[in-house]
Amino acid sequence: MKDMLGRENVIDSKIALGLLLENLRGGNPPEVNMNIEAALGMVASRDVISGEDLPSFARSTVDGYAVRAEDTFGATETMPAYLNLFQEILMSQKADFALPEDNASKIPTGGMLPENADAIVMFEHVQIIDDHTIEVLKPVAPGENVIQVGEDVKRGEVVIRTGQRLRPQDIGACAGIGVTQIPVFRKPAVSIISTGDEIVPADEFPGPGKVRDINSYVISGMVSESGGISLRKGILKDEYKTIRDAIETAMTDSEAIVLSGGTSVGTKDMVARIINDIGAPGVLFHGLSLKPGKPMIGGVIKGIPVFGLPGHPAAVSICFELFIKPVLQRLSGLREKWPQYSRKMVRAKISKNIASSAGREEHVRVMLEERGGELWAVPVLGKSGLITTLVRADGTIVIPLHLNGIEAGEAVDVRLF
């Protein structure tokens, strides 16, 4: 975007993300049925409602004796309640009898309570008198040491909610109510297009003036880690028709498109022009008050997000985290309650002063070091064009738009890679 004087009109990253999100296609992603084990980490596309009570019978939570609670009321060590031993309850067996008054049935943890029994006395509060009689030394309240019918899940209860990412315990809950197939949203496919006449594939030897493709691998890895499927579409010439054709094809087989490379002025402008030429709304921003990442292009064509990333690996990583990751979360159907906390963060002290321009959000790569029991964030020096500055870093810190920098010893939040 240029203003009336032809200057690049940079916007801040929050506004830029907002523009992207509000121009995405509405509606939910397509669904697919998965075996619950394979659904781990995917996003539920429908509420899972239980067709039954869990457990379906009252269970003991301890090893002990099933009793009618009222028969133990007032019992003490000196004035125990005497109960007759009734039929023993065996693990996994149906307790198909009713417990008579002043009787008790031995029961294992997980065992089924017989009719009329409403509490369990633990072994340690019982004295065995003989084969037929026990003394109960402590009273139990009705319901004590019992999981009631439906106490875990009631028939008709929503166990899994649409839009939640399935964690191990969610898979376990499905198993518990007999749901072994579950509808989930299909993962979004992301086309990754490398441009740049100087880029050669990683398995080729780059001649003079040429370098191997690095960014498409970094992007591909970040797509996978963000719950997407990456489609690496190869390395294209910096030509209008070639790139336009590739974007149009990608719009038919993917939910998002990432272009990497094209760092030179001419190429950047060409990518922006192509995005605008293919369809509305086109380029939403071109230039950010962000370092690294300033020359990033963000656009949407007919609901499909298209990202033109700067060529520097550090900028790729930051732009992905700030824009592509939240867009992929939306495209995954994820309705995460706490997206801002879904990252690994750690608090540390910054090891040296860092200057920054007010009016620019700056992301600084840092290594963590423990010194005297304290955690320190040590800035990783080196140009943002070097992939190894990212390799040596453990994470990044943000110097917000309005600050001129931070001082050595200040506390910072490190977002871990």
Place this chain on the structure above:
Amino acid sequence: MKDMLGRENVIDSKIALGLLLENLRGGNPPEVNMNIEAALGMVASRDVISGEDLPSFARSTVDGYAVRAEDTFGATETMPAYLNLFQEILMSQKADFALPEDNASKIPTGGMLPENADAIVMFEHVQIIDDHTIEVLKPVAPGENVIQVGEDVKRGEVVIRTGQRLRPQDIGACAGIGVTQIPVFRKPAVSIISTGDEIVPADEFPGPGKVRDINSYVISGMVSESGGISLRKGILKDEYKTIRDAIETAMTDSEAIVLSGGTSVGTKDMVARIINDIGAPGVLFHGLSLKPGKPMIGGVIKGIPVFGLPGHPAAVSICFELFIKPVLQRLSGLREKWPQYSRKMVRAKISKNIASSAGREEHVRVMLEERGGELWAVPVLGKSGLITTLVRADGTIVIPLHLNGIEAGEAVDVRLF
């Protein structure tokens, strides 16, 4: 473990983990060669050493003019340096000439510096006079706006270290130096054995007294999330020979064994006896000063860890996090610099008083709630035998061994699921 009076001798969780780790088999896991894209998230089994310099030629980091820096010394807006325009450098082309004194070559970002050029003047510091001449308005230092040969990676430099988990940028760095296959440690296989006569498979209807298998799914999911391969071995009868045979078979096809279920006193003792009978050192602890998770069994047989988990889902989750996950990290060959920070943590205030017994480390499930811009951790009530207490929770907090509880409003660290 029982003491001389026959009481269970509980130990604390740090000591228990130490016992497990020091009895594991030494040496590295087996290696396998992987395509770099497939190696994402795996652990490097060897140092990756670069066979070449990256970049292999000096590159410009900006769009501008390649110059001999000394020709610009002293230049100002009022007293610019006049330079002749020499041959333009094209993207991806070899700059196979030497730059004469007082000359400049137009160069794109990423372009190759010609011989004798040692700095780039950015476009914005240049005034174009005519087709043959430019004015440089600001001096550049030697090396300015240039990535030197080998500045990213030097030939012979270690790019990836043995034992590090491969992140997207690490994969990118491998691509950059032409390494497209990489040796990694094989993921550890974990046998999951469910025991308990009352347990039926998730796809069967449980009759009276029976419940579906939940824990093997929870454990399987946690194994996957911890970088292991889960082998669900089905549901076994609570019989000595059946369980012993299953453990002995699992020792031939997996690197760790997890038994789930067997909550009743007799079964717990039987599992401990089997572990001791198969081989040394056998059971290392049986009973922890931990809630939930107290009845856990941890053992090692001939270097292979064997875990006997309590039957309550909440206990399964805590015991996995405290013991199985760190053991799997070790078995993955991971030498993580900051294991204590490798979790998603968030700071919140606890919403109500929680009592705990000193001498017992207590893990409490919590939901997060935002109230007035602050984050609160709200304890999830319900018995630890209920899977839905885990489903409703966003994470857990720990009340350490030496505390009697925490008070409403205190700050707590929530480990997010």
